[in-house]
Amino acid sequence: MSSAVVVGASSGVGRALAERLATEGFDLVLVARDSRDLEATASDLRLRFGHRCSFVVADISRVDWSVTAFLAECLSRLGPIDCLMVPAGGVSPDDLGANPDVINGVSLGNFVGPARLAAAFGRAMAERGRGSVVLFSSIAAAAPRRRNAAYSAAKAALETYAKALRHALESKGVQVLVIALGYVDTRQSYGMRLLFPIARPDAVAGFVVRAARGRGGKRYYPWFWWWITTLLRVLPWRVYSRLSF
């Protein structure tokens, strides 16, 4: 029996990942800020799939949150952990605007919290000699824009951190994978008029769970975002600065 911890499991991609992992026989610990959502999802997965599935209410964006205590809690519930997935985080309506303090929250939720989790769980997995850490970035990391500057920066920082962590842990049997997501049909994009097709959370989850069985590195989902972000990277600034996206 395999085990996994999903952080940000109350909705969207996180909830879809929890369901996908339960379908594939994983025992789970689900983590998010809202207990009612977690309790409902955990009950549903336990009843439908018959595996161990519990939840921990935690806010990984809090500075005083103890990742060490959290790791110990997960180990006591699941035993050795095979997989950590952190699809937590999110945008703020205007993180370049009037209130510079918004940058704190965006950085903590999208970079500091996931990076602390990856470091703690990655080290525990390295001691066993196997495991995988899956972190979630965004196409915004490669194509920063005026509406979510801090978010783009936080995701870029997470990608850089993940690359370094992979460098440190791959030789010890731990894979570190970053998934760069394009548009996904979640509350973040609901009601928006978008230029490119939108991915369903369950399709993202299927892709991620398959990818987590392979080597670490970085993957794009949907695949065509690799081409788009590559193009955006090589665009001259004079052209890029005129884009409104």
Add this chain to the structure above:
Amino acid sequence: MLKRTDLISFDGTERVRCDVARPERYGDLLEVLGQSAAFIPRGAGLSYGAASMGRDAVSIDMKCFDRILAFDEQTGQVMVEPGLSVGRLIGFLVHRGFCLPVVPGYPLVTIGGAVAFDVHGKSQFHSGNFGEWVEELELWHPGHGALTASRTQNAEVFDLTIGGLGLTGLITRVSLRTERLTGNALEITTEPVSNLEHAAELMEARAAQVAALYSWHNFTRTGPGFGSGFVFLERFVTAERPGRPTQEGAVRLGRRWPVPVWNGVTSRLALQIYERLKRRGRPQVLGLRRGFFPIEGLERYYAAFGRRGFREYQLIVPRERLGSFERDCAELVRGLRIPVTLASLKLFRGTGSQLRFRGSGICLALDVPAVPGALELFRRLDQLAELHGACVNLSKDSRIDAAACERLFPDYQAYRARIAAYDPERRCRSQLRERIGV
């Protein structure tokens, strides 16, 4: 968080431009409710009338609230969120030896929708309506906050919510009683009948021996063959190869072909072919999912009405009035020359109340393309319903107005007063509510 979009009733005849919210978490749900002056819950959007949409109300799409929260393996009692589909719940229950006693025709109907319309199935004559199996509800209304309602706690709210058209607030949890399964497949026997009266006699005679029954009739035939058809009798059996497993399918009702296919010629041809094929039929053993949901796999039937849509009329005719009703109805259909693409009967037992579709007698459903003459046909059927003391199904209707509703439902004024007392500010608002004037 809101999406401005056009929502279309299942029969394709009503289109409403409105705001839709799709909360994913309980926190989002409370936020949407707090910010909306008026709202209406939305399940699968399969109501024939515009029950889950309103011009000046936010439709709250509950599809993310689709989890199973508790299940008692001894009694089969289950607690679920309202966005869970009936098909998915049955998939869960069947593997544990239980089943819903009342199963509507489409697997994508949500539990919340089934409560709001107090839906029925092919087993109505012994299992009653969906609401009879609801033990407890949790709901939220801006004027009342969070409520737990059952037959013993907040009984008035519970009673108003069962078949309450979604007007008592947002259901957040539903506890249901279920029944133990007595087989892993359904054996379906077909018996030919010459008309509605004959079908009703046969159904009454067989009711005690079967789990479910319904009939199909050809209303496109002329002369004495008008209304001929079959009665389908269903029994649970234990089969070695019970057919397809009970899993969520890919039913996508509501899509329409650009050009309508059903007209007088095509419907007559299709129904005659179907009748000939069925006459040769032998007893069939179907997997539970196929047996429970006969419409699954027939989505093209609805798509073939095209973008103009179709209209359905469903009513319960008191048994002793069926003969005279059948004669009047046949005269109407022949006289107006509207192609009836579906005519079907079920056996009903119970007592009507509020605006619910309950009562004792024979339930008749008619589908016709939404051609201009259809409204005239249905207006005259309203007159027949009033004359024969029949009960009309509001969930299958998209045109009954306040005046007609008052004539057809003896409890109309009392129900209107009770809803007004519960929700005086009309926070729960839909196009259906506006149309029927409650």
